[in-house]
Amino acid sequence: MTKDDCKKLVIDIISDIAPDEDLTAIKPEIKLRDQLQLDSMDFLDIVMELRKRHGIEVPEADYSHLASLESCAEYLTPKFATKA
Amino acid sequence: MKQTRIVITGVGLTAPNGNSLAEFRQNLLNGVSGITTVDVRFMGRHPAGMCTFDPLKYQKKKDVRIGTRAGGISIYCAREALADAGVNLETRDRSRVGIYLGITEHGNVETENEVYNISQFNYDVKFWTHHHNPRTVANNSAGEVSLNLGITGPAYTIGAACAAGNMGLIHAAQMLRLGEIDFALGGGVSESPQTFGIFAGFKSQNALAAHADPTKASRPFDKARNGIVISEGGCIYTLERLEDAQARGAKIYGEIAGYHVNSDATDYVLPNPERQAECVRKAIAHAGMTIEDVDLVNTHATSTPQGDIQECLAIAEVFKGRSTPPHINNTKSFIGHTMGAAGALELAGNLPSFDDLVVHPTINVDDLDPQCDIPGLIINKSLKADRIDVILNNSFGMLGINSTLIIKRFAA
Numbered sequence: 156m157t158k159d160d161c162k163k164l165v166i167d168i169i170s171d172i173a174p175d176e177d178l179t180a181i182k183p184e185i186k187l188r189d190q191l192q193l194d195s196m197d198f199l200d201i202v203m204e205l206r207k208r209h210g211i212e213v214p215e216a217d218y219s220h221l222a223s224l225e226s227c228a229e230y231l232t233p234k235f236a237t238k239a
Numbered sequence: 240m241k242q243t244r245i246v247i248t249g250v251g252l253t254a255p256n257g258n259s260l261a262e263f264r265q266n267l268l269n270g271v272s273g274i275t276t277v278d279v280r281f282m283g284r285h286p287a288g289m290c291t292f293d294p295l296k297y298q299k300k301k302d303v304r305i306g307t308r309a310g311g312i313s314i315y316c317a318r319e320a321l322a323d324a325g326v327n328l329e330t331r332d333r334s335r336v337g338i339y340l341g342i343t344e345h346g347n348v349e350t351e352n353e354v355y356n357i358s359q360f361n362y363d364v365k366f367w368t369h370h371h372n373p374r375t376v377a378n379n380s381a382g383e384v385s386l387n388l389g390i391t392g393p394a395y396t397i398g399a400a401c402a403a404g405n406m407g408l409i410h411a412a413q414m415l416r417l418g419e420i421d422f423a424l425g426g427g428v429s430e431s432p433q434t435f436g437i438f439a440g441f442k443s444q445n446a447l448a449a450h451a452d453p454t455k456a457s458r459p460f461d462k463a464r465n466g467i468v469i470s471e472g473g474c475i476y477t478l479e480r481l482e483d484a485q486a487r488g489a490k491i492y493g494e495i496a497g498y499h500v501n502s503d504a505t506d507y508v509l510p511n512p513e514r515q516a517e518c519v520r521k522a523i524a525h526a527g528m529t530i531e532d533v534d535l536v537n538t539h540a541t542s543t544p545q546g547d548i549q550e551c552l553a554i555a556e557v558f559k560g561r562s563t564p565p566h567i568n569n570t571k572s573f574i575g576h577t578m579g580a581a582g583a584l585e586l587a588g589n590l591p592s593f594d595d596l597v598v599h600p601t602i603n604v605d606d607l608d609p610q611c612d613i614p615g616l617i618i619n620k621s622l623k624a625d626r627i628d629v630i631l632n633n634s635f636g637m638l639g640i641n642s643t644l645i646i647k648r649f650a651a
Contacts, residue, residue: 175300196370199369200369203369206366
């Protein structure tokens with residue numbers, strides 16, 4: 156899986172978590188919370204959906220890696236690779 | 240002591256046969272049932288009453304996702320009531336607005352859904368949602384309204400089984416009279432058909448309605464009635480002190496004339512006609528009225544074999560001294576049992592009678608049970624009355640809670 160593939164999977168999840176948001180112009184380097192209306196409960200939803208849909212665990216200590224789309228891809232792509 | 244006068248100035252509702260008071264009323268007068276069938280988890284298809292309002296009218300998709308069905312129904316009804324009342328909360332002190340919603344139960348839907356959810360993951364609780372607690376706290380529906388409308392006054396629910404809808408209005412009136420608030424949203428809500436447990440519970444109790452035609456399944460007073468049709472719904476009123484309503488030139492639907500709440504203290508589920516009759520009598524006394532003053536009685540009757548007879552006994556006993564009986568009807572025959580919403584919704588169905596003097600009937604009575612054949616029962620066809628100045632609304636619930644609310648035509 157490439158980082159771009161990983162970003163698409165994360166955006167799929169966010170589109171369900173935040174269905175009112177326009178995700179077409181999301182900037183990968185910018186923090187998700189700075190460009191979308193996401194709160195701490197939403198990030199817990201993202202963690203839950205990664206667990207449910209992809210069997211990926213994100214420990215609480217690593218939540219900061221989910222800050223931006225780029226950091227998500229950086230952190231999650233190796234985890235997806237391990238799953239594959 | 241002279242009581243502060245409390246009036247109803249707005250109505251917002253969703254029922255299985257209508258998403259506004261006008262649509263609801265029209266269907267009640269035209270004999271249109273709102274009952275259909277739904278798939279109930281583990282149980283197959285059963286008659287039920289489902290609402291068809293658009294949740295996105297007043298909520299974002301994300302709020303619908305995070306919130307509960309009861310919360311969504313409550314927000315819809317509260318917003319519709321405010322619009323009907325012509326009240327813009329932006330211009331009011333929202334710390335002086337109270338939200339009081341009657342509920343029969345809350346939390347079963349979300350708990351069942353989560354148990355089912357983790358069953359798909361070998362019952363590993365790490366898949367249990369973090370939304371569970373805010374969704375299942377008993378104040379959920381009132382709290383969702385406060386979030387949606389930015390109301391910072393008291394917002395809570397009143398658990399009173401199926402007597403709860405009346406309780407929402409009664410409590411709102413009490414808080415207005417106490418001066419705790421200046422404006423109230425009071426009523427009741429139910430999301431019950433979303434849970435299989437209530438269907439299974441009534442089935443085990445031999446009290447779940449069954450009929451090949453779902454629109455005939457809820458048939459109070461019919462000899463062949465066989466149980467309750469479970470429905471969702473909501474009805475929220477805006478209530479104000481009379482002087483406040485008059486100061487802003489509000490439309491007034493009616494005035495809270497009196498009420499009473501009591502308990503059977505006899506059984507978990509079986510009603511007690513003696514206590515029900517006492518509840519009705521004390522409400523009439525609280526209103527400063529006599530039995531001669533009551534023009535229309537809306538029955539609680541749920542279409543169970545025993546419960547309908549018990550209520551008929553209670554009503555017949557209370558009104559036996561009258562020269563001519565009050566008109567008596569039933570709304571559950573159209574919409575099923577909307578549980579926590581029932582008292583509030585059924586009152587709304589009758590409120591327009593103050594204007595048009597028409598009494599909607601109880602439908603689906605093909606063969607009237609002689610034990611329910613009480614004087615004044617309006618069956619299958621609406622009736623034009625000479626006078627409708629006082630409506631008496633009964634709502635009774637499990638664990639023996641009874642509530643009677645009396646609304647009178649407003650006269651300055």
